[in-house]
Amino acid sequence: MSTRGIEVLAPGVCTLPQDTGRPGLRHLGIAMSGALDPWALALANLLVGNPGDAPALEITLSGPRLRFHVPARIALCGATIEASADGQAIPMARPVDVPAGCELRLGRCLDGARSYLAVLGGLRLPSVLGSASTDLRAGFEGLAGRPLRAGDQLPLAGQVDAPCLHVPTWWIDTAFDDRPRPSPDRVVRVIPGPDATTGERSLHGQAWKIAPDSNRQGLRLQGPALALADPGERVSEPVAPGCVQLPPGGQPIVLLADAQTHGGYPRIGQAIRADWPLLAQLRPGDGVRFAPCTAAEARAALARQRQRLHRIALALEARRARA
Structure with missing residues (x-):
């Protein structure tokens, strides 16, 4: 068993490694693929210190149980999801440091269809045509083009010094979560x-x-x-x-x-x-x-959305620099 990443204990309904996909290849018959909610993917990545397009886990409706074999910094964005680490509830849209041996339980998505789990350094997965995204219809990349299964190992490209579960000290109690809220008038x-x-x-x-x-x-x-x-x-x-x-x-x-x-x-x-x-x-x-x-x-x-994301990235960089 690998000791350098995440072990999948239970896979959830449909959990997929996704990044921003494969744009620009449709003339070759290649679907774009990638995260369905690019805002949530980018925000989760920025919160942990990754580039916005780093590979993360897209969780649909109900999430997995994961064992971290190394300490890691994680963030959850998108649909509010039932989430606990070693039995302790963890917040949405905030960076959280988890220690080695921690079990992360992700339950139901409560107010949307998809939540995104980013980990500092990103998932270390092979890239095909410039992306590690899972293409379910074509059956390639991510984890052999399929959803997570129990027993899968997800290598990580980075880790942190996290002896216990905590929110980093540079973080203040403000969430960067601008996604559209559930409403009967979407x-x-x-x-x-x-x-x-x-x-x-x-x-x-x-x-x-x-x-x-x-x-x-x-x-x-x-x-x-x-x-x-x-x-x-x-x-x-x-x-x-x-x-x-x-x-x-x-x-x-x-x-x-x-x-x-x-x-x-x-x-x-x-x-x-x-x-x-x-x-x-x-x-x-x-x-x-x-x-x-x-x-x-x-x-x-779209320009306003991208500008907002850029401002969030600058604010997060400034916070880390002051820590």
């Missing part, structure tokens, strides 16, 4: 797609629920069927994460990070990138609405 902004006339206006006019068969490839929506102006067959065309497709049944699908690279369904909209964290946290049965957005508004929203 709104995702959508730019009209190439086939917007077939259903984009109706998409905005009603509430939708997330279907149980949603996954990392896409969120299936349930609601009154949207009518197709042209029900005829279409030539398969490029699609990307965030694309809102309209199948013949009239129930839209919002593509996520593991989306296919081409599809033949009408493309009635594109969920803006700044709202991908909100999409990532939707659970089966949750409600969501859509609102129209321009390309300029989408660029401005």
Whole structure:
């Protein structure tokens, strides 16, 4: 047994090593993959002192039990999750130092679908096409392209001097957690797609629920069927994460990070990138609405989000420097 990392005692529902994925390869048929909630991934990494794109664990709905064989600094961001280390509750969106031998128990996600566990130094995993992310559909990287299993070993690239469980002394009682909070009126902004006339206006006019068969490839929506102006067959065309497709049944699908690279369904909209964290946290049965957005508004929203993350990174660096 390795003594240089984390041992998986129980895997949780679907726990995956993820980083920021493989952008720029869709023309080769390679899905982007990566964390569905890039904000939570980046924030968790920054809190422990990693680059924002370092590999971490994406936890869906219910988390794993992990044994740390080395002392480590960890942070949890995203959906609030039941979390304890050696029986002691640990907070969200804060760095926490855990000693060697510590057992971390991660239970249910309480107010979203996904939580992210980052560890100082990141997970030491092989990289394929510039990323260690797990691509479940293609079946590669992470841990052989599959979710965690009991008995897996996760090597770490760094460790800290942590004789006991504690929050680092340089930390003050402030959490950098700006994610959208659960609400019955979640709104995702959508730019009209190439086939917007077939259903984009109706998409905005009603509430939708997330279907149980949603996954990392896409969120299936349930609601009154949207009518197709042209029900005829279409030539398969490029699609990307965030694309809102309209199948013949009239129930839209919002593509996520593991989306296919081409599809033949009408493309009635594109969920803006700044709202991908909100999409990532939707659970089966949750409600969501859509609102129209321009390309300029989408660029401005993403710029504000990235600026906020940059300010957080600078603030954390300043705190560590003063410690």
